[in-house]
Amino acid sequence: MSTSAHSRRAWLREHSELGICVLLAALGVLVLVDAATIATDFTQRGPLGPRTVPNIVGVLLLVVSVLLARDVLRGGRGESETGEDVDLSAPSDWRTVLLLAAAFLANAALIDVIGFPLSGMILFWGSAYALGSRNTTRDPLVAAVLSVVTYVLFSRLLGVPLPGGPLMGVI
Amino acid sequence: MESLHLLLQGFATALTPMNLVWAAVGVLLGTAIGVLPGIGPAMAVALLLPVTYALEPTGAFIMFAGIYFGGMFGGSTTSILLNTPGESAAVVAAMEGNPMARKGRGAQALAAAAIGHFVGAIIGITLLTLLAPTVAEFAVDIGAPDYLSIMVLAFIAVTSVLGSSRIRGFAALLIGLTIGLIGLDEMTGQQRLTFGILHLADGIDVVIVAVGLFAIGESLWVAAHLRHSTGKPIPVGRPWLGADDLRRSWKAWLRGPLIGFPFGAIPAGGAEIPTFLSYVAEKRLSKNRDEFGKGAIEGVAGPEATSSASAAGTMVSMLTLGLPTTAVAAVMLAAFQQYGMQPGPLLFQRESDLVWALIASMFIGSVMLLVLNLPLAPLWAKLLQIPRPYLYAGILFFASVGAYAVSGSALDLLVLFVIGLIGFAMRRYGLPVLPAIIAVILGPAAEQQGRRALQISDGDPLGLINTPFSITVYAVVVLILLWPLLARLLPRRATPAQQGSGEPEPSEQDRAGG
Numbered sequence: 001m002s003t004s005a006h007s008r009r010a011w012l013r014e015h016s017e018l019g020i021c022v023l024l025a026a027l028g029v030l031v032l033v034d035a036a037t038i039a040t041d042f043t044q045r046g047p048l049g050p051r052t053v054p055n056i057v058g059v060l061l062l063v064v065s066v067l068l069a070r071d072v073l074r075g076g077r078g079e080s081e082t083g084e085d086v087d088l089s090a091p092s093d094w095r096t097v098l099l100l101a102a103a104f105l106a107n108a109a110l111i112d113v114i115g116f117p118l119s120g121m122i123l124f125w126g127s128a129y130a131l132g133s134r135n136t137t138r139d140p141l142v143a144a145v146l147s148v149v150t151y152v153l154f155s156r157l158l159g160v161p162l163p164g165g166p167l168m169g170v171i
Numbered sequence: 172m173e174s175l176h177l178l179l180q181g182f183a184t185a186l187t188p189m190n191l192v193w194a195a196v197g198v199l200l201g202t203a204i205g206v207l208p209g210i211g212p213a214m215a216v217a218l219l220l221p222v223t224y225a226l227e228p229t230g231a232f233i234m235f236a237g238i239y240f241g242g243m244f245g246g247s248t249t250s251i252l253l254n255t256p257g258e259s260a261a262v263v264a265a266m267e268g269n270p271m272a273r274k275g276r277g278a279q280a281l282a283a284a285a286i287g288h289f290v291g292a293i294i295g296i297t298l299l300t301l302l303a304p305t306v307a308e309f310a311v312d313i314g315a316p317d318y319l320s321i322m323v324l325a326f327i328a329v330t331s332v333l334g335s336s337r338i339r340g341f342a343a344l345l346i347g348l349t350i351g352l353i354g355l356d357e358m359t360g361q362q363r364l365t366f367g368i369l370h371l372a373d374g375i376d377v378v379i380v381a382v383g384l385f386a387i388g389e390s391l392w393v394a395a396h397l398r399h400s401t402g403k404p405i406p407v408g409r410p411w412l413g414a415d416d417l418r419r420s421w422k423a424w425l426r427g428p429l430i431g432f433p434f435g436a437i438p439a440g441g442a443e444i445p446t447f448l449s450y451v452a453e454k455r456l457s458k459n460r461d462e463f464g465k466g467a468i469e470g471v472a473g474p475e476a477t478s479s480a481s482a483a484g485t486m487v488s489m490l491t492l493g494l495p496t497t498a499v500a501a502v503m504l505a506a507f508q509q510y511g512m513q514p515g516p517l518l519f520q521r522e523s524d525l526v527w528a529l530i531a532s533m534f535i536g537s538v539m540l541l542v543l544n545l546p547l548a549p550l551w552a553k554l555l556q557i558p559r560p561y562l563y564a565g566i567l568f569f570a571s572v573g574a575y576a577v578s579g580s581a582l583d584l585l586v587l588f589v590i591g592l593i594g595f596a597m598r599r600y601g602l603p604v605l606p607a608i609i610a611v612i613l614g615p616a617a618e619q620q621g622r623r624a625l626q627i628s629d630g631d632p633l634g635l636i637n638t639p640f641s642i643t644v645y646a647v648v649v650l651i652l653l654w655p656l657l658a659r660l661l662p663r664r665a666t667p668a669q670q671g672s673g674e675p676e677p678s679e680q681d682r683a684g685g
Binding site: 017020024030034047049050054060065076079080081086096105116125127131143147150159160163 | 625
């Protein structure tokens with residue numbers, strides 16, 4: 001019993017790409033359902049209404065998800081992207097990814113509250129920490145200089161306002 | 172000779188101090204970015220898209236073009252000194268360049284590459300100057316069905332020619348088309364895929380899509396597989412060439428662009444295929460064939476000249492037809508859209524000053540690259556020492572700044588994150604990013620052109636293929652779809668299992684045949 005459960009998990013791990021097929025199919029259904037809710041009885045100009053293209057895309061999504069599933073079940077595998085800093089021989093390091101995502105989302109949540117200079121600093125320091133940097137003086141210093149300089153550059157020179165937050169209100 | 176006159180005017184614009192500064196910023200930034208691992212010219216231009224809010228278009232495009240050409244050169248530096256090509260275009264540079272560097276001939280390899288890029292760029296841009304106005308003039312009368320056919324060609328070509336699996340290319344294309352559907356339908360103003368969220372009614376800004384797919388997706392992907400032992404670049408002095416090296420290189424420099432330019436202009440994946448072809452050609456023609464694989468200078472000179480010429484070829488299709496053939500061109504097209512301009516045949520009429528200043532600045536940028544890169548090469552090599560945590564933290568940082576700047580909304584950062592997750596999954600499962608980004612940028616336009624064409628023909632589907640131009644283009648589309656049969660006769664890296672997954676789309680063939 002436990003071995004069959006084990007082998008099933010191994011099979012799923014081996015065929016995790018089927019998850020992409022599921023996502024593509026779900027996306028296809030979503031697009032088709034959404035298209036079906038568009039009212040077409042008014043404001044239509046020309047022979048094609050706003051529904052046609054979503055319908056085509058939705059159907060093609062379903063077709064591609066089936067074809068991809070067939071390919072995966074026949075042993076086809078997508079080649080993971082390589083790069084200078086990518087080591088595919090090591091297993092996926094989910095801890096780093098989650099920490100990185102946390103740093104990113106912290107900035108998204110805090111930027112309107114504490115302002116960009118602080119939230120950007122959290123983003124940079126947090127990301128560097130997630131990726132393995134542990135220098136407790138240089139990391140925050142680089143982060144602070146980078147976010148303040150960027151804030152000044154964007155707000156003052158490029159004219160793209162970033163929220164200053166309470167800190168910049170004081171200065 | 173009218174174009175010569177226009178080009179001289181372009182030089183007058185490009186040689187103003189401010190535009191010279193933008194060209195210099197572009198080539199320096201581009202080279203640095205090409206040298207840096209993990210960040211390529213497409214991501215760099217995507218991260219810089221927010222400058223379109225503040226900069227006037229001429230300066231911005233001069234900078235972007237500099238980044239493109241600079242990135243091509245920078246990528247080969249990494250290949251030669253570190254043997255780890257980050258961009259597909261630089262794979263070939265590592266094959267001979269790295270053995271040369273290991274034999275202590277790194278300086279010569281870098282010089283052969285730098286001069287190769289210069290020669291390739293100059294020849295490529297000259298061809299661009301001569302051909303682009305003619306192509307634009309020829310295409311100036313094209314209508315809605317023709318535009319649609321070009322976009323279909325772009326979709327099919329980038330999914331079919333690139334990468335090893337067509338079905339994954341089509342999956343990526345459809346993901347992009349779906350993202351492009353989000354927002355109000357341009358013709359009727361009805362909401363599609365907005366789920367009643369007001370923020371999505373305007374669609375997802377292409378800056379956010381490009382930054383999400385390239386920058387966030389890449390950073391998360393690298394984070395999951397970060398290589399902890401980074402290789403040490405081979406130390407190198409100032410690049411120079413001896414008389415013997417020059418004698419062996421000059422023909423390769425001149426041959427490369429002839430291969431690179433036409434390949435850059437067609438949607439065949441930019442520099443990857445032509446650099447490889449150039450390498451094979453140089454190997455066949457060389458008198459020192461036994462040196463290949465151990466550091467033959469022809470194998471550096473030819474492919475490097477090819478890659479810069481292909482960048483110029485890419486510009487022809489982008490500027491005259493609005494057809495992006497590489498990721499950089501796609502992001503540059505997005506920049507044109509940010510300015511409310513539509514690249515295509517009319518661009519040469521409507522934005523004549525901008526186009527010719529851009530072309531002139533490419534000549535200037537190429538000279539700058541040569542002058543800067545020969546003495547700066549040892550300095551560029553030092554960039555490879557940058558701590559990886561800082562590099563990727565910086566990418567995430569600037570990606571967030573750029574996305575926030577789009578509309579000053581933290582909600583955009585969440586959208587950016589979701590698109591980044593899509594980019595991550597695509598990298599994990601081998602779905603190419605290029606079809607997705609091209610679909611996001613061209614998808615909405617393709618829908619409008621198709622609907623317009625059918626409006627004109629009053630619903631008759633023949634209205635989509637009633638011009639010689641569109642029939643020709645659809646014939647090419649069919650040829651591309653039949654490509655796998657031909658591809659088996661050529662050396663490809665695809666494994667048999669993946670070739671088996673390439674299924675031609677029957678609907679496309681029907682449409683082209685009907």
